[in-house]
Amino acid sequence: MSGEALRIGVCGVGTVGLATIDILLLQSAMVSARAGKDLKVTHVGARRDHADHDYGDARVSRDVMDVARDPEVDVLVELIGGTGVAHDLIKLAIEQGKHIVTANKALIAEHGNELFALAEAAGVQLGFEASVAGGIPIIKALRESMAANEVKQVAGIINGTGNFILTEMSSKGRAFGDVLCEAQALGYAEADPTFDIDGTDAAHKLSILASLAFGIPLNIDGPVKQGIDTVTPTDLDYAAELGYRVKHLGIARQSKNGVELRVHPTLIPEHKQLATVDGVMNAVMISGSAVGEVVLAGPGAGGPATASSVCADIIEVARHSNGTGPAMGLPAAELNAKPLIPSGEIASEWYVRLSIVDRPGVMSHITKLLADRGISIESLVQKAPESGRSEVPIVLLTHMAAESVIIDAVEAIKAFGEVGTEFALLRVETFE
């Protein structure tokens, strides 16, 4: 083993922290050989007591700041989560000249611009592979493997909880609340699942991917956000009948007008690879100018899978004590903001479900309201009315239309009055 050992301080001993410590201790020979030097956990910072867990020879501190100040620590691994203590901890550790490895997507999305600049100035590395899509090496792929590509689009299933819920609803016809409870019981969803449900978690990750892909600063407020709670079993069924699957996607797309950033439930053709990614799996599709389409799929969460990425970043630090280049592929000062395309102007195909009074002329009027706005219909299916109801469900797939235009059309249809109160409006992406 060449060189001195790399001394590692791990802060936070949740599932990812413990899995990271386990790999470093139990597979020490393997990871040290690949790192080119010994990897030693010298300090564990944890508010909680895990008296039953083996930390090897590591010192244990209840105050994580002690880890950042420890001269016997070369790289600080932040696995606490959140944007409070974790933020202060990383800043202190950078000041102390320590390399950083983190799995904290919220922190990177919110404070990454500041932290990357601090790390560059201090000449330390900041690894964050584990912050997006768990065990999938999407950060390295975008930053390094796609470096010869102008990335046109990144689109993916980047929230495993949401995908689990949609998959269960879709494959077993279960209700949203019911599946959510199971996801919580299985440990997939947090006690407070708001960020998984409303798209916030996916928006954080999308900000990170977009920054890497397009060379733009992180913008946590950039993505347009729609959660999975707007998807009903009815729409999942109709989508399936039409040959589509509904997935909650994060999409970052670059065009001459600027950058689209959006997370929302999306109908995608069932033969597309993203459509086949079920349960807690994540998958990200990269469209590059040279490579075409590359898809990376795998476990988006879980202790060992996420620890796999955390440890890969630690090994990267060990291999490259002289640095691996800037965290975002370009120096922080070279990231240039591009105009964000407002939600209303983002065009896509659309899935529209409504119900109409079954009376002559109603359908013709509705299709005219769409045609008046330049929206052409790709397919229209009239379903049998539900028993005891006189309104007839209609499902439309449109060709490309900007959101503001389709919403205007929907408003006009509602104003017309011969329709039921229930509406659904979802984006369709064929990726062709």
Place this chain on the structure above:
Amino acid sequence: MSGEALRIGVCGVGTVGLATIDILLLQSAMVSARAGKDLKVTHVGARRDHADHDYGDARVSRDVMDVARDPEVDVLVELIGGTGVAHDLIKLAIEQGKHIVTANKALIAEHGNELFALAEAAGVQLGFEASVAGGIPIIKALRESMAANEVKQVAGIINGTGNFILTEMSSKGRAFGDVLCEAQALGYAEADPTFDIDGTDAAHKLSILASLAFGIPLNIDGPVKQGIDTVTPTDLDYAAELGYRVKHLGIARQSKNGVELRVHPTLIPEHKQLATVDGVMNAVMISGSAVGEVVLAGPGAGGPATASSVCADIIEVARHSNGTGPAMGLPAAELNAKPLIPSGEIASEWYVRLSIVDRPGVMSHITKLLADRGISIESLVQKAPESGRSEVPIVLLTHMAAESVIIDAVEAIKAFGEVGTEFALLRVETFE
């Protein structure tokens, strides 16, 4: 731009060479920003004349060895192919202290052990991302992103030509020879397609993946090899009826008994991600101790896609002038051979197609011949006889059995005599 320019010599101006030069010239600002220094093509080595192609300010030599000797070249990009001139060229360039980037799988599989050791001794980098699966960053993923995993298995579709042919045969019921001609016309298959058809090309790539995954030296003769020419449209149809797809896979698997290396047509359940990878696409599934299953899919060939990986390696050289660590993740001297499990001992489930004389007792005798050898039957389908034939086609799926055992059973069935001459025997992998 910090530091001096990285001076690049490109040898070989086929589709990949020209696409590489185009990226370096036409997207010079982008790749130089990501490399942290200017990337300059200073020398092009090409026997062929491409008077119409822009090489920028590069010197052009008809003798590629001139590029290896040029003091104005820091990194030599070998895109000639083959194991003759390319081998001499790379050795000379390493002697001259130049970094190497190559897309040459045959050369790496056959001479990688020697070349990696030479590169290490000379303190130069040797990048070969483009040698396996074109634009998919599988080398980097295995070497770096999975470094904290004991890799148990790598399995993938790693020959795009073969996958194109099987996809066309399967989806359109076309004959092998017909599709092969089209593949040649489209430029997917070489004028001499032997290596694509008989599994040699896939075996080269599998050797490279196995070496990375398991830390073993390259062994070009290691893989058991069966080509796609053994697959008939009949078997593709029966497989589909049973819920399977036939893909030509390379599989490297590690167990306590040693390492399995094999390339062969394989039935895989249609819901598995690998089953959905069609046409010239490649995909590789990695099973790691921490991460679980990760799948990378994308274009396995083509000029720009392969050039994407070549240029990523060049940028890697630029970013890490002090080296990125050994090419195989471990120093050449630390790679340890593991016992190769002989073909006959490799167990899997099996697809067996035969035809029997429709007479009482025949089926019972055949199933007894299997049972006598401990082979249990998972499913058995008797088809209607083809018109004008009295023999009845039978399709069997078995549970796990070693190859030697199933072959012995097949021989016994043939010896029994009440069967037709046509047999098919294919491995089944469920990856569960």
